[in-house]
Amino acid sequence: xxxxxxxxxxxxxLLNGPVGKTLISxxxxxxxxxxxxxxxxxxxxxxxxxxxxxxxAAMGFTxxxxxxxxxxxxxxxxxxxxxxxxxxxxxxxxxxxxLTTDVVxxxxxxxxxxxxxxxxxxxxxxxxxxxxxxxxxxISDYMIPWFLGVGLLGIPIVSDxxxxxxxxxxxxxxxxxxAGLVNIVLDPFLIFGIGPFPRLxxxxxxxxxxxxxxxxxxxTLWILGKRERMIELPLFAAxxxxxxxxxILRISLPAAGTNILEPLxxxxxxxxxxxxxxxxxxxxxxxxxxxxxxxxxxxxxxIAISPFVGQNYGARNHDRIRAALRFGxxxxxxWGIAVLVILFSFADVISRVxxxxxxxxxxxxxxxxxxxxxxxFLGISWLVNSxxxxxxxxxxxxxxLLLHLFAFVLPLAYFGSRLGGLKGVFAxxxxxxxxxxxxAHLIAHRLLARLESEIQTAICRDC
Numbered sequence: 001x002x003x004x005x006x007x008x009x010x011x012x013x014l015l016n017g018p019v020g021k022t023l024i025s026x027x028x029x030x031x032x033x034x035x036x037x038x039x040x041x042x043x044x045x046x047x048x049x050x051x052x053x054x055x056x057a058a059m060g061f062t063x064x065x066x067x068x069x070x071x072x073x074x075x076x077x078x079x080x081x082x083x084x085x086x087x088x089x090x091x092x093x094x095x096x097x098x099l100t101t102d103v104v105x106x107x108x109x110x111x112x113x114x115x116x117x118x119x120x121x122x123x124x125x126x127x128x129x130x131x132x133x134x135x136x137x138x139i140s141d142y143m144i145p146w147f148l149g150v151g152l153l154g155i156p157i158v159s160d161x162x163x164x165x166x167x168x169x170x171x172x173x174x175x176x177x178x179a180g181l182v183n184i185v186l187d188p189f190l191i192f193g194i195g196p197f198p199r200l201x202x203x204x205x206x207x208x209x210x211x212x213x214x215x216x217x218x219x220t221l222w223i224l225g226k227r228e229r230m231i232e233l234p235l236f237a238a239x240x241x242x243x244x245x246x247x248i249l250r251i252s253l254p255a256a257g258t259n260i261l262e263p264l265x266x267x268x269x270x271x272x273x274x275x276x277x278x279x280x281x282x283x284x285x286x287x288x289x290x291x292x293x294x295x296x297x298x299x300x301x302x303i304a305i306s307p308f309v310g311q312n313y314g315a316r317n318h319d320r321i322r323a324a325l326r327f328g329x330x331x332x333x334x335w336g337i338a339v340l341v342i343l344f345s346f347a348d349v350i351s352r353v354x355x356x357x358x359x360x361x362x363x364x365x366x367x368x369x370x371x372x373x374x375x376x377f378l379g380i381s382w383l384v385n386s387x388x389x390x391x392x393x394x395x396x397x398x399x400x401l402l403l404h405l406f407a408f409v410l411p412l413a414y415f416g417s418r419l420g421g422l423k424g425v426f427a428x429x430x431x432x433x434x435x436x437x438x439x440a441h442l443i444a445h446r447l448l449a450r451l452e453s454e455i456q457t458a459i460c461r462d463c
Contacts, residue, residue, distance in 0.1 A: 014167050014311045015089070019323045026304035027297070029173035030164075035296045036180030041289050043184050044205050047191050049286075049354040055202055056355060057278040058138035060285025061131050064266035066146065069114050073154040075256025076107055077161030078306065078389045079248040084165035085307045085390065089314020100162045100230040102244035104155070104221075111154035118147040129267050130274040142202040149210030156213070156220040162230060163223060165307050175219045183212035254394035265405045269413055269425070276422045279359035286354045287367030294339045294372070298332050298379030302386040309390035321387070322448050328383040329441060336376020343372045367426055374430040377437025384440040388447070396447060400440050408432030 014022060049056045080103040087095040118125070126139050160172040186208035193199025200207065225231040266288070273284045292299075305324055312320045343350070351364035381404055388397035409432030416424030 014308050015315050015317060015320075019320055020327045023301060023304055023308060023324060023327060026167070026169045026308065027300040029170040030303050031296055031300035032173050032177055035293065036177040039180060039184065039293060042293055043187055044209075045286060045289050046354055047187050048202065048205060049282075051191075051201055053279060053282055053355065053357050053360060054135065055138055056282040056285065056360070058131070058135050058142065058202065059205075060281045060288075061126055061129055061135065061139055061270065062142055062146075063285055063288055064129070064264070064270055065118070065125060065143070067262070067266060068260050068264065069118065069150055069154065070157065071260055071262060072114060072256045073107070073111065073157035075260075076103065076110060076158045076248070076252045078255040078386075079103070079250075079252025080158055080161035081165045081306045082251045082310050082390050082392065083247050084162050085310030086314040086392065088165060089311035097230050097232050098240060099244050099248065100224060101232045102241045103162060103248055104159055104224070104231060105236050105241060106245055106248065107155045107158035108151075110158075111151045114154070115147045115150050118150075119144065122147075130271050135278075138202055142206045145203060145206040145210055149206075149213060152210060152213035152217040156216040159220045159224055163220070163228070164303065165310065166228065167307055167311070169304060169307075171223050172220075175216050175223075178219075179212040179216045182215060183208050186211060251389055251392065251394045254398045255389055257398065261401060261405055265410055268410060269429070272413060272417050272425055273422065275417075276363070277359065279357055280363045280422055282355065282357075282360045283351070283363030283367060286351065286360070286364045287371065290343070290350060290368060291371060291375075294343060295335075295375055295379065297335045298375075298382060301328055301331060302379070302382040305383055306386045306390045309387045313391055318448070318451060321391070325383065325387055325444055325448070328387075329380050332379030332383060332437075333376040336372070336374075336379060339375050340372040343368045363422060366423055370423070370426040371430050371433075374433030374437075377435075378433040380437040381433075381440040384444045387444065391447075391451070393447065396443065400436070400443060403439060404432065404436035408435045 045056070045059060048059045080099070084096055084099050084103075087099060122140060122143055123136055126136055126143075131139060156175070160175075163172050187205060188194055189197045190200050190204030190208050191202075192204075197204075221231075270281060270284060273280045305328055308324055309321050312318075312324075347365045347368035348361070350368060351361045354364070355361065381400055385397045385400050388394070388400065409429055412428030412432045413425045414428070416426070416428030418424070420427060
């Protein structure tokens with residue numbers, strides 16, 4: 001079967017197939033791919049934990065910063081997926097190729113800029129987060145190779161948005177899974193110096209990641225350029241590129257900007273946690289990584305819902321969009337309950353896997369017994385945010401995230417820290433997640449009602 005026929009079948013599935021079944025079929029491969037990526041973060045944390053509490057604390061400091069850079073790339077991937085999926089839904093293949101080519105060129109510029117900013121301001125950034133001189137040295141060991149190689153990750157993240165827009169979530173998942181497995185295999189050799197490899201500790205963890213990213217870089221560009229024929233040379237053509245960038249940036253800038261706010265809030269939360277000791281910071285890093293893996297199902301569905309909503313919006317299938325959000329919200333609540341039962345029951349066992357320091361274990365157990373109560377609601381906000389971007393409503397998507405962080409999570413975590421110490425920080429975060437889930441549901445309902453009213457008005461006017 002030729003590639004054009006395959007593309008038509010993918011498009012037909014998103015526009016006409018059973019909603020729940022289609023979303024799950026899109027989410028499952030993404031779930032496996034994301035699980036592998038998050039698993040290698042867990043494995044990194046496990047191996048670094050064997051080096052001691054100080055290196056583990058240094059790893060905890062790096063999480064918000066690495067998350068910021070990846071969030072920017074994800075924001076541009078959201079813009080790519082939204083604009084390209086709507087063009088596919090409209091049946092405009094020339095526009096699809098033009099947008100894909102220009103988003104790849106744009107990602108090269110953006111990732112290079114952020115790598116330069118990170119390398120030249122590294123110590124200043126982490127000093128502001130509260131890292132002392134000894135910890136700064138360990139952080140530099142990890143972050144210098146990370147920033148030097150981040151282009152090998154950032155460009156594929158953006159390009160994967162273009163691949164997912166076609167309805168193909170399997171290829172990005174396979175690429176992510178392969179890269180994650182390579183990282184997992186390389187970690188112990190480069191961190192501990194097994195066999196002919198030197199003992200590089202934190203630097204080795206970063207180098208293992210960079211090597212695995214090179215696979216994603218090559219594979220993603222091959223799929224877009226060779227298999228899908230969605231890239232046209234040259235990558236930069238002044239008039240064409242500027243027009244495409246304008247369309248992509250309308251979604252990407254708000255998405256990237258608000259995505260940055262989430263890891264920045266993580267940095268603020270880390271600063272709150274610092275007052276309770278480096279063991280608390282280490283535990284916060286452990287909990288955050290376990291959380292990423294625990295929410296894998298909802299994360300995968302929130303990625304899958306974007307091309308589904310985008311293509312159906314382009315084809316004016318609004319009933320399917322509403323049905324997709326209903327399905328996603330029920331799924332998120334069910335997933336959250338399952339995760340709560342598992343993490344609450346095994347919090348102590350999970351915490352001991354990463355470190356044997358009793359203070360780290362105690363703090364990590366607090367995290368894993370409090371935050372999971374809110375995960376189902378947090379997942380709803382992710383789904384709504386992804387759907388809003390696909391609906392070409394980036395400001396509404398940004399509003400949901402701003403509300404989450406600055407009206408709920410950060411203020412409640414701060415007041416919690418004053419009233420209940422570290423437990424209060426985690427309780428404040430959990431309450432914030434619950435409030436944003438409820439708010440996002442209400443906002444989505446109102447937006448969809450307005451969109452449907454506008455369509456009905458347009459139809460009546462044509463009559």
